[in-house]
Amino acid sequence: MSLHIAIFDDNSNIRDSISLLLKTEKDFEVVGSFAHVLDCVQEIKQCKPDVILMDIEMPGMTGIEAVKTIRKEFPHIQVLMQTVFEDDDRVFESICSGASGYILKNSLNTRLIDFIKELQFGGSPMSPSIARKVLTKMQQIPEHVRPEAAPDYHLTPREKEVLACVVNGLSYKMVADQLFISYETVRSHVKHIYEKLHVASLTEVVSKAMKERIV
Amino acid sequence: MSLHIAIFDDNSNIRDSISLLLKTEKDFEVVGSFAHVLDCVQEIKQCKPDVILMDIEMPGMTGIEAVKTIRKEFPHIQVLMQTVFEDDDRVFESICSGASGYILKNSLNTRLIDFIKELQFGGSPMSPSIARKVLTKMQQIPEHVRPEAAPDYHLTPREKEVLACVVNGLSYKMVADQLFISYETVRSHVKHIYEKLHVASLTEVVSKAMKERIV
DNA sequence: TCTGTTATCCCCACTTTAGGGGATTGTTTG
DNA sequence: CAAACAATCCCCTAAAGTGGGGATAACAGA
Numbered sequence: 001m002s003l004h005i006a007i008f009d010d011n012s013n014i015r016d017s018i019s020l021l022l023k024t025e026k027d028f029e030v031v032g033s034f035a036h037v038l039d040c041v042q043e044i045k046q047c048k049p050d051v052i053l054m055d056i057e058m059p060g061m062t063g064i065e066a067v068k069t070i071r072k073e074f075p076h077i078q079v080l081m082q083t084v085f086e087d088d089d090r091v092f093e094s095i096c097s098g099a100s101g102y103i104l105k106n107s108l109n110t111r112l113i114d115f116i117k118e119l120q121f122g123g124s125p126m127s128p129s130i131a132r133k134v135l136t137k138m139q140q141i142p143e144h145v146r147p148e149a150a151p152d153y154h155l156t157p158r159e160k161e162v163l164a165c166v167v168n169g170l171s172y173k174m175v176a177d178q179l180f181i182s183y184e185t186v187r188s189h190v191k192h193i194y195e196k197l198h199v200a201s202l203t204e205v206v207s208k209a210m211k212e213r214i215v
Numbered sequence: 216m217s218l219h220i221a222i223f224d225d226n227s228n229i230r231d232s233i234s235l236l237l238k239t240e241k242d243f244e245v246v247g248s249f250a251h252v253l254d255c256v257q258e259i260k261q262c263k264p265d266v267i268l269m270d271i272e273m274p275g276m277t278g279i280e281a282v283k284t285i286r287k288e289f290p291h292i293q294v295l296m297q298t299v300f301e302d303d304d305r306v307f308e309s310i311c312s313g314a315s316g317y318i319l320k321n322s323l324n325t326r327l328i329d330f331i332k333e334l335q336f337g338g339s340p341m342s343p344s345i346a347r348k349v350l351t352k353m354q355q356i357p358e359h360v361r362p363e364a365a366p367d368y369h370l371t372p373r374e375k376e377v378l379a380c381v382v383n384g385l386s387y388k389m390v391a392d393q394l395f396i397s398y399e400t401v402r403s404h405v406k407h408i409y410e411k412l413h414v415a416s417l418t419e420v421v422s423k424a425m426k427e428r429i430v
Numbered sequence: 431t432c433t434g435t436t437a438t439c440c441c442c443a444c445t446t447t448a449g450g451g452g453a454t455t456g457t458t459t460g
Numbered sequence: 461c462a463a464a465c466a467a468t469c470c471c472c473t474a475a476a477g478t479g480g481g482g483a484t485a486a487c488a489g490a
Contacts, residue, residue, distance in 0.1 A: 095353050101346070123343025124350050131316070132339035134349060138310050156436060169419030171476070184439050191479080192436095201446090202477070204384030206421040371466060386446070399469050406449080407466095416476085417447070 003120060006032035006049035008040065008066065009082075010058045014105075018053065018112065025113050037066035041073055049077060051119055054099070056083040056090055064093050071098035078119045091133050101125040153196045162189040166202060167209050218335060221247035221264035223255065223281065224297075225273045229320075233268065233327065240328050252281035256288055264292060266334055269314070271298040271305055279308050286313035293334045306348050316340040368411045377404040381417060382424050 005028055009015045015033045022028045032047035034040070036058055044052070052070065056063040067079050078100040083090070086104065094102060103115055104127040115125035126134070155163065165175040172186045179186070194200060197208050220243055224230045230248045237243045247262035249255070251273055259267070267285065271278040282294050293315040298305070301319065309317055318330055319342040330340035341349065370378065380390040387401045394401070405417075414420055 092353075095350055098354060100350070101343075118343040121343070122347060124347035125343050126341060126346045128316075128333040128336070128338025128340050131341045131346060132337060134353065135310055135315070135339050138307075138349065138353065139313060158437060166418060167422055169414065169416060169422045171416060171418075173476085181437085182439060184441090185437070187477085188438075188440095190477090194478090199384065200478080201384060201386060202418050203381060203421050206418050207382055207384050207425065210422070210425045373467060388446085396467085397469055399471090400467070402447085403468075405447085409448085415448080 002027050002029045003051060003116070004029055004031045004047070004049045005051045005053065005116065006030070006034070006044065006047055007053045008034050008037050008058065008063065009053070009055040010035050011055070014055075021112060022116075028113070028116065037063065040066050041069060044070065044074060044077070051116055052077055052079045054079050054081050056081055056094060057085075064090065064097050067094060067097040067099050080115065080119060080125065086129055086133065088133055088137075091130055092137060095134065102130045103127045104130065155193065155196055159189050159193050159196075162186060163193055163205065163209055166190070166193075167206050217242050217244040218266060218331070219244055219246045219262070219264045220266045220268065220331065221245070221249070221259065221262055222268045223249050223252050223273065223278065224268070224270040225250050226270070229270075236327060237331075243328070243331065252278065255281055256284060259285065259289060259292070266331055267292055267294045269294050269296050271296055271309060272300075279305065279312050282309060282312040282314050295330065295334060295340065301344055301348065303348055303352075306345055307352060310349065317345045318342045319345065370408065370411055374404050374408050374411075377401060378408055378420065378424055381405070382421050 005022060007015050007018055007030065009018070012035065015035070019030045019033060022030050031049055032043055034043055037054075054063045054066060058066075063081060067081070070077060070079055079098065080101040080103065081094045081099040082103055082105050084105045091102060100119055101115065101124045103112075103125055118125045161179060162175055165178055170178065172183055172190070175186045176183045190202075190205075193205060197205060199205055199208060220237060222230050222233055222245065224233070227250065230250070234245045234248060237245050246264055247258055249258055252269075269278045269281060273281075278296060282296070285292060285294055294313070295316040295318065296309045296314040297318055297320050299320045306317060315334055316330065316339045318327075318340055333340045376394060377390055380393055385393060387398055387405070390401045391398045405420075408420060409415060412420060412423055414423060
């Protein structure tokens with residue numbers, strides 16, 4: 001069973017050269033090659049790729065937007081981003097959108113086949129210069145250095161559910177409907193949340209919960 | 216001018232085999248090889264390496280602690296972490312401690328020389344399985360610390376001030392006092408914020424504002 | 431068994447917000 | 461200059477949230 005690959009790139013020369021390159025690997029099969037991502041959901045449904053090579057800059061919807069959509073619709077598909085630019089923001093955005101790897105196009109010809117194989121084995125191929133950016137970024141995120149620093153307010157499971165609803169902007173009534181309990185029960189839970197978080201209004205609850213990542 | 220490399224690993228066989236391997240590259244010079252990191256600052260001062268290969272698990276001080284020290288004392292030195300384990304926590308700790316790359320030992324023999332060269336060029340070599348962990352972790356980072364493109368809701372400066380107060384849990388009355396305006400003015404601003412953010416309650420405002428880092 | 435916790439529900443009085451209006455004073459800009 | 465906007469303030473009604481109180485059932489541990 002061969003690995004199905006789809007290519008999204010607005011440059012037809014690049015698409016063709018990638019296709020040619022991948023054909024040299026007998027376990028690979030290019031099942032689709034598209035110049036834009038506007039109809040990508042439909043196209044992906046038809047050609048059923050395991051791996052998608054996605055150019056980051058494309059007319060219409062950008063590759064980054066596309067990744068978000070793809071990851072939502074087809075969570076099992078691995079998306080390998082490719083770009084000629086090492087733009088910090090876009091690298092970071094792509095990764096946060098759910099890309100499985102990020103490589104520069106200059107490494108395309110030489111190592112693309114290796115990269116795709118690494119994807120298959122659950123790895124995330126990254127060009128070293130990209131990786132450097134990612135590492136630097138991670139080091140800059142102080143909150144993330146100590147993920148276990150979240151204080152415990154001893155909320156019960158139910159209280160946490162209610163809290164989650166409230167943080168999503170639901171009113172008491174809506175929370176009640178959502179959790180199949182009465183308005184008064186929601187109120188009761190919220191009162192307890194108030195006590196435990198030492199706050200006195202819903203907005204404070206939302207603010208504190210989001211700041212301290214309780215939800 | 217050759218690249219000076221120091222090795223920290225408690226396994227002398229590994230140290231020796233790495234040394235042998237690196238000798239095959241004429242631009243590399245192994246200037247130090249140590250079984251622990253307890254005296255690493257002194258040793259580094261003496262042998263002046265450009266790159267350090269650091270085993271993550273070692274007696275006494277761990278490699279992670281060592282990286283922190285090294286990065287503080289010698290910020291120009293690139294540290295390449297090596298490990299046999301893909302332990303999530305240690306991967307992230309190392310990275311956050313300032314390591315420049317992170318590779319598994321199984322890729323040592325085959326690609327170590329390439330990895331070191333990538334370090335020289337300002338890249339961060341990472342084993343793909345490590346890279347996957349890093350990406351996954353980044354994707355989990357709460358959105359409010361992510362430098363993502365914040366959508367612009369065209370809030371006026373004053374509206375943003377009011378929003379900031381609200382997000383901090385203040386009631387209309389408190390916001391009014393804080394900004395030296397009347398309660399009704401606050402209300403008026405909040406109404407406009409509602410329209411611009413397309414929400415219908417204070418909690419939604421707080422939630423949306425924090426999620427999208429408008430404040 | 432008794433005590434504590436959790437989750438559920440109810441009531442009353444009170445405060446705060448929400449959703450409509452409308453109005454005035456400036457300032458910016460086509 | 462007129463139009464557009466920002467910032468300020470006001471009123472009214474309805475809806476939602478707040479702060480007390482209390483109650484019941486289930487269940488876990490001392």
